[in-house]
Amino acid sequence: MSSGDTLVEVKDLKVEFDVREGIIKAVDGLSLTVKRGRTLGVIGESGCGKSMTARAILNMVPKPGKITGGEILYYRQVGGNGKPLITDVINITKLDPDGELIRQIRGGEIGMIFQEPMSSLTPVYTAGTHINEAVTLHRLIPIRKVGDQLVETIQAHRKVSKQEAREIAIEMLRKVGIPKPEQRVDAYPHQLSGGQRQRVMIAVALSCEPKMLIADEPTTALDVSIEAQILDLMRELQETVDMAIMFITHNLGVIAEMAEEIVVMYMGKQVEQASAVELFYEPQHPYTRALLQSIPHVGKKSRQRLASIAGMVPDPFHLPPGCVFHPRCSSFMPGKCDVIVPGWKQIGPNHWVRCLLYEEV
Amino acid sequence: MAQATTKGASETKKQVSQSYWSLVWWKFKKNKTAVVGGIILIVFYLCFVGLAEFLAPYSLERRSNYTEAPPQIIRFIDAQGKFHLRPFVYGLEKHIDQETRKRTFKEDPSRVYPIYFFVRREPYKLFGLFPTDIHLFGVDESDPAASIFIMGTDSNGRDYFSRILYGGRLSLMIGLLGQFLTLLLGCVLGVISGYYGGATDMFVQRTTEFLNAFPDIPLFMALAAAIPKHWSPVTVYFMLTIILAFVRWGGLARQVRGLILSLREREYVLAARSAGASDARLMFRHLLPGTMSHVIVIATLSIPGMILSETALSWLGLGLRPPLTSWGVLLQEAGTVYAIRYAPWLLWTIPFLLITILAYNMLGDGLRDAMDPYGGR
Amino acid sequence: MVAEPSPQDNILLDVRGLKKYFPIQRGLLRRTVGYVKAVDDVTFFVREGETLGLVGESGCGKTTAGRTIIRLYEPTAGSALFKTRLLSPDGSPQMVDLLKADKQQLKLLRQEIAMIFQDPINSLNPRMSVSDIIAEPLVIHGRGKGPEVEEIIVNLLERVGLRPEHMRRYPHEFSGGQRQRIGIARALALNPRLVICDEPVSALDVSIQAQTLNLLQDLQADFNLSYIFVAHDLSVVQHVSDRVAVMYVGKIVEMADAEELYINPLHPYTEALMSAVPKPDPLYKSERIVMQGDVADPSNPPPGCYFHPRCRYAVDICSKQTPEFRELRPDHFVACHRAEELQLRGV
């Protein structure tokens, strides 16, 4: 695999939140590579920093968070259409978060679908906010029609007339399974159901045909049939425009279906990485194993309690020494796991793990 | 390890969380322009509203024989080129212009009046409470010809600097007071209109439209003309504030209503409703706080309008009347070609007015950005 | 399903013919030009201490149904009888129609019915600290003062797996999963008897999802709670539910015991839904039944059976006559003309 395949490379990323009680290390030394046209899945405990990683890639870590270390390289291809392809390497962490370049990339070249569509609704909608920016930052503005917001976003990233943009908008709404899209473009966000709002945001992200799509729990609000339809749509786009996908989800069923490669995160670090098949069939890290055991399986009906991982996520200000997972680990080795910090170890051709079980010490 | 724990323990003690307002403050502080605007306004309000008597060398109505005297420049170096540590002004000397037969004043370098600080002059009450007679500066008044008019005098021989200070008090207060009334009216009616909808909403909406449709000045004129002439100037002042608030609440009410309409559908409002919260609780605990940030911004940005309206009204002769003095009244006095030609120092009001308005806009813009601390990146 | 339930039955909530139409308004005069039939003749019941799962297409009216039952929306038609002891003077159980209760009754009844919302951040007021949020129902109903309330809050936080020191924080400082647990703690504050859970675990990661589901089940066992459990993850629904109702465009098309429904679905929509469940197995080849055509529009539903344009078994009658919601097998209700003859595939 040549480096020409690499689209985004995250190296030793650190994101910290400077709150008054101290510093929360939301992402703590994460490295991963997203390849053109491929799908990378990211799973892990809630609060382990998945969303922050995604936001860091777009240089939009919310305040008071900051990228405090590492780099994110975006291999941007310019040229084409007869001209030779040149790959420009852009370090996203170094860009001005309000600059022109990052705005072009956001939404235009790297699209995103964020968790909870209406949630990040601004408490204040200021007249100065550009619609397309609000929408690419994943907020639907409550008092504007959905269609207008879509159209302005499309126009900001593609050279089309207003009429064409509206047609694209309607077409996208149809593709994400919104009934009567010609009518629904004129609806206000609160008139849509939760899943419909989420689908509007998916339509926004896909309408600009991005090089990479960051999908942060895109389908949690959707029923399985529409979920399947949207996953199909993503794969279709992946083939036609060679789109890379970074897929973040809690739904192991979806990740099994979508991802080729999976990263498992815990407390801001990756603890295991492998191809999807290997990860599901031969999970190595005790956390991954516990994760796979804690899901209910359809068809196997039992009113028994689900296996859940013992204990709680540690307090970010009092991280346990050694391996951060050891207080909850079923294979805890006293005197070892609570002392030594495990390293990132390759245990197969395409399989890495961070666990002392696989380290000689 | 032991060290790490003690450090951890001390950290948990500061269990202060980042509330919304602390985040706003944190973000606001980073916007230098806005902070400068805020500081200017604090200084202005302190000087004009709080300390006018102390800063002004003369009282508002103190007349001198020097009518339309030009500003006396504060100097350190005298005609001989000698440096004085204590600043001084030259005395004023009368001239008669031979052509126009006009009486004018010129500075006379032979008479030097040193400036003294914290001098005892006319008594007043500081902040309306503490009787005192100390003024920031003045000249030795044992010589009856001594005077200090750093911004000149008006046609009645009154110190213009003192008048600007006193005038600023009324102008700045009318902005604040009027805006406060506007806020009260606008918020309450806006919330009620947005929350209840239906006929209430219709009524409030039509009223605001009616008020908005009227051009400001004729409405002002009509209302101001309705103020009986025999009312005391202070009553007129309060009436004027109320009129300004009354004319301007509509815009705010509409904005608040719009916000309430969108907030009403938020799930946290539904959650409170499903727990059985009363209408009042929903409106004032959940909905109104959600609009507050927006309202504060609008309010800040429209105070200058309020100040200007007062100025305009007074300038038209419909607002405050002497002996009350506001910037509007001062401008009215200065608003003749004659004044601009022969007594340009009477335009000193304008820079103060402009700085105030600019400062409000700087502050308002900063607030607008800061009020949205979760958003942004 | 025919007789009105009496207070002696173990039926906690009996919803019949529930309708909620949202007017579509156009133009300057806000003329009503039509209705979104978000909930259109929904009939179901919930027994005491059981969980009724509610699944269906996104936008089919699940949230609206839940909200109409607790009167966050004013119903268009129907009844929802709720068994309560709060309104009778001697404390004997009584069936009260929630949809006709007046303001005061409703306030009392709301102590017994709580709601967990779909969107964990949007359902928490960003201006209120976690302790204020959880205390709100207690304050509204005058339960306890200062330190007592604090104690209850600490207790609730621990029950849902948060730390007491989280009390002073604000919602935006939590991750999606943690926020949802704050919402659950709020819903449990008044010790309700019926909790309408609108996708309570969608935003949670699997291990916390497991914890939360276990928690909900423990609470159910401890307090004989009943749940209406809306979710999209069919494996989760199957895990928690005793019975499951499937909704399609404002109507319930099938309702049965959970196991029965998953193994022997009687409605083609249920079958299609079951076939689309993603399996946590990368080697599994999905045999998804692709539904043709557009999702039905609740403002202008097709004639006859709403599902017929997308149904691969549709025949003539389907487009002409609305199928009746009937009990085909004991406790297995379905609304399909061809339910008897079709052999449908379960999971």
Ligand SMILES: Nc1ncnc2c1ncn2[C@@H]1O[C@H](COP(=O)(O)OP(=O)(O)OP(=O)(O)O)[C@@H](O)[C@H]1O
């Ligand atoms: N504004 C904030 N202030 C303080 N800490 C924050 C803030 N936003 C996020 N965090 C912290 O950053 C960490 C990572 O959050 P992130 O949203 O990336 O989690 P996540 O993996 O996406 O979780 P989920 O699956 O629940 O969405 C969390 O521990 C959270 O507490």
Ligand SMILES: Nc1ncnc2c1ncn2[C@@H]1O[C@H](COP(=O)(O)OP(=O)(O)OP(=O)(O)O)[C@@H](O)[C@H]1O
């Ligand atoms: N306030 C409203 N005004 C008009 N139409 C509405 C309103 N609220 C919801 N609807 C419409 O009613 C239908 C049902 O919405 P509802 O929110 O109940 O769906 P849902 O089943 O909960 O979907 P999801 O699974 O996506 O949350 C949708 O078509 C939606 O567009």
Ligand SMILES: [Mg+2]
């Ligand atoms: Mg997240």
Ligand SMILES: [Mg+2]
């Ligand atoms: Mg819903």
